[in-house]
Amino acid sequence: MKIYKFGETTLGLPLHAFEWKTEPQNPHVLILGGVHGDEPEGVVCARGLLQNFIENFDFKLNLTLIPEFNPEGVLLKTRGNSNKVDLNRNLPTKDWSPVAATVRYYPGPAAMSEKENQALVEFIKTEQPDVIYSLHSWKPMLNTNGLLPEAEVISKMTGYVIEPDIGYPTPGSLGTYAGLEKNIPTLTYEIERDIPFDQILRIHVPAILAGLKISEGRKK
Numbered sequence: 424m425k426i427y428k429f430g431e432t433t434l435g436l437p438l439h440a441f442e443w444k445t446e447p448q449n450p451h452v453l454i455l456g457g458v459h460g461d462e463p464e465g466v467v468c469a470r471g472l473l474q475n476f477i478e479n480f481d482f483k484l485n486l487t488l489i490p491e492f493n494p495e496g497v498l499l500k501t502r503g504n505s506n507k508v509d510l511n512r513n514l515p516t517k518d519w520s521p522v523a524a525t526v527r528y529y530p531g532p533a534a535m536s537e538k539e540n541q542a543l544v545e546f547i548k549t550e551q552p553d554v555i556y557s558l559h560s561w562k563p564m565l566n567t568n569g570l571l572p573e574a575e576v577i578s579k580m581t582g583y584v585i586e587p588d589i590g591y592p593t594p595g596s597l598g599t600y601a602g603l604e605k606n607i608p609t610l611t612y613e614i615e616r617d618i619p620f621d622q623i624l625r626i627h628v629p630a631i632l633a634g635l636k637i638s639e640g641r642k643k
């Protein structure tokens with residue numbers, strides 16, 4: 424396992440990535456936690472996964488895990504980063520718009536204005552992940568962009584519904600950018616908000632581990 428600086432924030436905080444490399448022909452999975460700083464459930468889940476991988480990594484996958492993609496937001500307990508930008512509305516999608524639905528969803532002054540997303544776009548370009556899991560919290564659901572048999576296994580284990588469409592447009596989101604525009608299947612995993620952390624470790628970490636077993640079968 425390698426730990427490296429994936430990128431940094433406006434204030435200079437490092438984004439840490441944990442990387443497991445196996446055979447180059449194995450699929451590459453990217454897992455993000457903490458995109459929204461006021462959704463600790465996703466960070467807890469990412470840290471639970473990290474603990475599992477450190478103990479025993481036996482997946483036929485190349486895997487990159489970033490437990491806190493938005494460390495400023497996590498520390499400030501805000502959805503956005505220190506610039507108050509919603510990183511999941513700031514990616515350079517075709518439909519990106521400077522107009523925010525509400526102040527919570529401030530997409531920034533320009534698409535990809537934020538350093539976190541500059542690092543993410545660069546990573547997607549150079550590493551070309553085969554599937555992306557992004558861990559959030561809201562209403563319990565598995566929001567899929569692209570074909571995701573992983574979601575079916577996770578749904579069976581959690582009872583969470585699979586929603587191929589979240590119900591409203593999300594310009595600048597990772598699901599739209601990677602899932603719809605780059606054809607990288609993307610699972611936006613919405614853990615139920617405010618459930619106890621131990622429940623996340625008991626239910627959602629094993630569900631994602633089962634999903635990753637399915638990801639092993641993806642073609643490079």
Ligand SMILES: [Zn+2]
Pocket residue numbers: 458459462559560
């Ligand atoms: Zn979120």
